[in-house]
Amino acid sequence: MIDRTLLITISGIDAPGVTSSIFESLSHSPVVVIDMEQLVVRGHLTLAIALELESGLEDSRASTELDSVRKRVRIAASAHNMEVATRPGVTLTVDHSSEKFQVIVMGSPLHPECIEVVTSTIAQHGGNLDRIHRIADYPVTAIRFEGSGVAPSVLRRPLAEVSARCHVDISVQDVALEARGQYLVVMDVDSTLIQEEVVDVLGELAGVGPAISKVTLAAMNGELDFAQALQARVALLGGAPATLLDKVRDMITLTPGARTLCRTLNQLGYHIVLVSGGFTNVIELIAQELEVSAFRANTLEVIDGKITGRLLGPIIDREGKKQALLDFAEQFQIPNRRTIAIGDGANDIDMISEAGLGVAFNAKMALRESADTTVNVPYLDSILYLLGITRDEIVRSEQFQRD
Numbered sequence: 360m361i362d363r364t365l366l367i368t369i370s371g372i373d374a375p376g377v378t379s380s381i382f383e384s385l386s387h388s389p390v391v392v393i394d395m396e397q398l399v400v401r402g403h404l405t406l407a408i409a410l411e412l413e414s415g416l417e418d419s420r421a422s423t424e425l426d427s428v429r430k431r432v433r434i435a436a437s438a439h440n441m442e443v444a445t446r447p448g449v450t451l452t453v454d455h456s457s458e459k460f461q462v463i464v465m466g467s468p469l470h471p472e473c474i475e476v477v478t479s480t481i482a483q484h485g486g487n488l489d490r491i492h493r494i495a496d497y498p499v500t501a502i503r504f505e506g507s508g509v510a511p512s513v514l515r516r517p518l519a520e521v522s523a524r525c526h527v528d529i530s531v532q533d534v535a536l537e538a539r540g541q542y543l544v545v546m547d548v549d550s551t552l553i554q555e556e557v558v559d560v561l562g563e564l565a566g567v568g569p570a571i572s573k574v575t576l577a578a579m580n581g582e583l584d585f586a587q588a589l590q591a592r593v594a595l596l597g598g599a600p601a602t603l604l605d606k607v608r609d610m611i612t613l614t615p616g617a618r619t620l621c622r623t624l625n626q627l628g629y630h631i632v633l634v635s636g637g638f639t640n641v642i643e644l645i646a647q648e649l650e651v652s653a654f655r656a657n658t659l660e661v662i663d664g665k666i667t668g669r670l671l672g673p674i675i676d677r678e679g680k681k682q683a684l685l686d687f688a689e690q691f692q693i694p695n696r697r698t699i700a701i702g703d704g705a706n707d708i709d710m711i712s713e714a715g716l717g718v719a720f721n722a723k724m725a726l727r728e729s730a731d732t733t734v735n736v737p738y739l740d741s742i743l744y745l746l747g748i749t750r751d752e753i754v755r756s757e758q759f760q761r762d
Contacts, residue, residue, distance in 0.1 A: 361418040362447040364393070364411045365425050367432055371441035373404035381406065384435035388428050389413045393449075400493075404441075409449050457507040459533070460486065460514060463745050466527035467499040467736060473525040477504070480517050485509045494749040498616075499736055501744035515731065522733065530732035530745040532716065533696075543693040544624055545684045545710060547702035548635035548642055548656070551720050552649075552739070554612045557637045558592050561607055565599040565666075580723055585676040585706050589636060593659065597668025601661045604640045611641070616740030619753060621649040623743055626756035630691045634683040636675055636706050652691070655683045681709035701742060702726060718742055 369381060378397065385408075394409035410428065412421055429445050436443045464477055481488065486509040495501035515531045522529040549556045562571030571592045577583045624631055633646055633654035640661070646654040658671040673679065680702075688698050700707070700714035705725040711717030712729050719730035720739065727733050734742055743753060 361421045362425070363416075363418075363421050364409065364447065364449040365390075365428060366446045366449045367408045367410065367428075368444045368446075369404070369406040369408075369432070369436050369441050370444075371404060371436075371439065373399050373402055374439055377404060377436075377439045377441060378406060380435045380439065381408070381432060384431040385410070385428065388431065389416050389424055390428060396490075398492075411449075458510045459507050460505075460509060460511045461532045461747065462504040462506070462514065462518065463494070463501060463530040463532070463747065464504070464527055465495075465499050465501040465529075465734075465736070465741060465744055466525075469500040469502070469527065470525075473521075473527050474502070476521050476525060477518065477529070480521055481506060481509070481514065484513050484517060486514065494747065495741075495744045497750060498738050499741050499744070501741075503747060519733075526735075528732065528734050528736065528741075528745070530716075530718075532731075532747075541691070541693055541697065542624075542629045543684075543688050543691055543698045544629050544631045545634050545680075545687065545698065545700045545714065546631065547680075547704070547707050547710075548633050548645070549637050550703045551701060552614060552617055552633065553645070554614055555610070557607060557611070557641050558589075558596075560610060561596055561599070561603055562592070564603045564606055565596055567595045571595055580705060580725060585636060586674045589657065589674060589676070590670070593670055594668045596659070596666045599666045601664050601666055603666070604638075604659070604661075608641055608644055611645070613645075614737070614739045616738040618649065619740040619757070620743060621651065623740070623748065623753050623756045625650055627748070627752070630687070630693065632683070632687045634675065634680050634687075634710065636680070653687060655679075655687075677706050677709050680707060681713050684710050684713055699746070716746075718745065 390410040390412055392408060393411050395407060397406045412424060433443050466473065478488065486506045488504055488506045490505040492503045494503050511531045511533045518529045518531055546552055556575055559572050559575055562568040574588050574592050621631055631651040633642055633651055635642055635656040637656050639656045639658045642654055642656045655675060657675050660667040660669045660671050684698060684700060688695060696715040698714045699716045700710045701718045701720055702711055703720050703722045703726065705723060707726055708729045711726060717730045719726045719733040721735060722733065732745060
């Protein structure tokens, strides 16, 4: 059978005009471009071009024309001190029905042995890597692996084991987590969006800190029913002046990267909602500051300037958080596969499990076991990389905000 295809790979130090020179050399040849990809890594360019002879060209001329193409390309590349490799007989068939997956590996630092274990694990389960691309180098290094041949569900557990063993964060997603369209991001507040547990801070200010902290820890570890634990903690606050809420608002510290996360997602058209077992009395101002779409939390009853020790309305507990995700998804008309939930404690398990992508952020073990992926670095905006959002997109959104 006569070879009518040719794969050309050009590599070397990148410079303006390289790509245009190569294609100018091809412009008078009887070939068509069937595939191409170009990548620049730290100033080194790799350009791959798959060509096929025009359909009307006789087989008897195939060898001569492909030799001419090789010669023209080598001359053009040599003018830029680029190296050229060619290979005939390129397979053109692409199996579009094959399972697709996307794996994002994030670490600081990211060692070669980690990449070896990740890629060998993918191969052992039948996956083939089609593309590898760095999406971030600050404050962590994040690499995206795109491939086919195995379902994401098959890779999640073995790569979760790799994540724990190599001390890196790994996200396994269906490629159907498309770049286009709207998404809903549902985020916990205490110890996720902010660094504090608000009820603990209130307890310290009210003089009942140790008692409240003990109940909080047991609840977050799943040892106590959250609703009962919350009511017990709130009861301890009974009689405290409502002015303590203003003091708490002034003491709150956003998690590093929180502003960048919200600003970038807002700029990209995501809907962000806050769902918390904490208190609207504090969260409302945070929601306004970060320009989130909505929030849902518990409300402390205040009468005559005093916290009564009671809550108003239904309690936002584990089930309440899941229901909030479903309600906001319906409100914004977002399908489940486009919902992303972020949390840190046992109270977030149902919400994380229900979401299209559940992220455990510096989480308790009870939640890690239920999440699709974990993030163990202290930067909340690193979650953007797990969503496939590149550092360049983040920088552009920051520039747009300043403009």
